[in-house]
Amino acid sequence: MSTIGFIGLGVMGEAMCRNLARKGTWKVIAFDQRREPLERLKADNVGIATSLRGLAQAADVILMCLPGGREVEIVTDGASGLVALMRTGQTLVDMSTAPPALMRKLAADLAAKGADFADAPIARTRRAAVDGTLSIMVGGSPEVFARIKPVLETMGNEITHCGEVGAGQVVKIMNNMVVFETTMAVAEALSIAEASGVDGKLLLETMSKGSADSFVLRNHGMKHLLPQDYPEGAFSVRYAQKDLSYARELAKVAGIKARGADLVATLFDEAIMAGDGERYTPVIRKVMKDEGEV
Numbered sequence: 359m360s361t362i363g364f365i366g367l368g369v370m371g372e373a374m375c376r377n378l379a380r381k382g383t384w385k386v387i388a389f390d391q392r393r394e395p396l397e398r399l400k401a402d403n404v405g406i407a408t409s410l411r412g413l414a415q416a417a418d419v420i421l422m423c424l425p426g427g428r429e430v431e432i433v434t435d436g437a438s439g440l441v442a443l444m445r446t447g448q449t450l451v452d453m454s455t456a457p458p459a460l461m462r463k464l465a466a467d468l469a470a471k472g473a474d475f476a477d478a479p480i481a482r483t484r485r486a487a488v489d490g491t492l493s494i495m496v497g498g499s500p501e502v503f504a505r506i507k508p509v510l511e512t513m514g515n516e517i518t519h520c521g522e523v524g525a526g527q528v529v530k531i532m533n534n535m536v537v538f539e540t541t542m543a544v545a546e547a548l549s550i551a552e553a554s555g556v557d558g559k560l561l562l563e564t565m566s567k568g569s570a571d572s573f574v575l576r577n578h579g580m581k582h583l584l585p586q587d588y589p590e591g592a593f594s595v596r597y598a599q600k601d602l603s604y605a606r607e608l609a610k611v612a613g614i615k616a617r618g619a620d621l622v623a624t625l626f627d628e629a630i631m632a633g634d635g636e637r638y639t640p641v642i643r644k645v646m647k648d649e650g651e652v
Contacts (some may be wrong), residue, residue, distance in 0.1 A: 362386045362509065362545030363407065363417030365433060366454070367395035369591065371423035373487040374453070378421075379404045381490070381512035384514065387415045414443035419509060420450050420526045423480075424435045426600045427456035434464060451506055453494070455479045458524035458608070461497060465523040476521060478510060480532035483577070484592070491515045495533075497526030527609065535605040538598055538639065539618045540574040542625060545643040546585050554569060558584050570599050578640045588634070588641035598639045599626040 363377040367390040379386040381403040387405035389412075390396055396406050409415035410433065413420065420440065430452060433442045440450060441464065450468060452461065456477070465475040467608070476498030486492045492514035498504050503519045510517050513581050520529045544562075547570075550559045562579050565571065582588060602623055609616035625642040634641045 359384055359418040359509075361385045361387065361417045361419075363413040363420040364404075364423070364521060365410070365420065366423040366429075367389060367392070367399070368423065368425070368427075369484055370487045371395075371453075372399065373405060373484065374421075374423060374480075374492070375399060377400050377487075377490040378512050382509070384474070386417055387413055392410065392412070409583065410438065410440060411443055414440060414445075416641075418448060419506065420444070420448065421509075422450070422452045424452075424454040424456075425597065426454060427460050427604075430454055430456045430460060430464075432555075441467045441471070444471060444473045449474040449502065449507075451475070451478070452477050453480055455604070456527060457604050458497075458527040458531075461524045461527055465498075474498075474505075475523060476502050476506060477526040478506070479526055480514065481530060482531050487513070494518070495520050495526040495529040496522055497523045497528075499523075511637055524586055527604075531601060531604045531608065534598070534601045535616075535619055536601055537574055537578075538622045538626075540572055541578050541583075542618075542622050542642060544572075544575050544579040545640065545646060548579065548583055549643060549646050582638060582640040583643050586643065588637040588644070590636045590638075592638035593628045594636050594637045595626050595639055595641060599630070601624065602626065 362378060362384050367375060369390060372395045375388050376399060384507060387407045388396060388399060389407040389410060423431045476496055478494050478496045481493040490513055493516040494510050494514040496519050507517055520526045544621040548558050548561060552558045562575060562584060566575055602619055606616055606619050625645050628645045629642050
């Protein structure tokens with residue numbers, strides 16, 4: 359492959375595109391509705407595509423990193439969407455978090471044109487996107503996985519082939535569901551312990567030495583729940599609610615009563631109603647405190 363196109367230069371996408379350009383031997387062109395990230399990426403020799411059509415004409419492989427399924431549909435559907443614009447031999451890789459059923463539909467639509475598709479959603483933090491240490495979960499044929507793996511390795515250090523198209527999204531959605539539910543559990547434990555006269559820092563440090571230790575405890579807990587620091591521009595409650603809705607839909611289809619996910623969804627709803635929808639997801643601790651929940 360000689361040219362890679364990148365669509366979506368948000369919180370994660372801009373850093374991913376930068377690593378793609380810095381570490382690869384291919385030319386990189388990017389498309390985004392905002393001019394600012396495109397201008398910043400010029401320093402890394404990333405070319406600017408002025409339209410989806412221009413990007414589709416130039417690229418051999420196209421990567422998307424968009425907010426969710428709705429945006430993926432906007433970019434891919436219709437006469438001016440990627441499905442209509444792509445040609446035989448090209449490959450589309452969706453690195454957004456989106457419904458598995460949508461992934462399978464895109465794969466079928468592109469296969470009819472002789473083009474390939476894979477879903478490759480990402481996990482870990484914005485810092486990991488900057489450092490190129492994301493975890494990337496891939497759904498696609500073994501042949502497509504082998505072809506795109508060197509591309510993905512410029513952005514992540516854990517690249518997992520999860521199965522056929524859609525499987526990457528299932529794994530990513532379950533990952534996020536567990537993170538959200540664990541965040542709720544740590545927030546509850548911290549709130550109860552402090553209300554009971556135990557120092558919160560001592561609680562989390564002690565828990566980190568035992569069987570309750572987790573990535574969420576050490577990151578969401580110690581860095582955000584403990585100091586009650588819930589910045590905007592991180593993974594917001596609104597984004598989390600979107601991802602959780604995908605998990606709950608999968609559970610519904612499978613006939614699974616996902617009670618933990620349902621409970622977290624109510625906390626997300628309450629946080630949004632309280633005006634904290636754009637803040638980092640650990641902000642749900644405020645809802646517990648304000649509502650007197652434990």
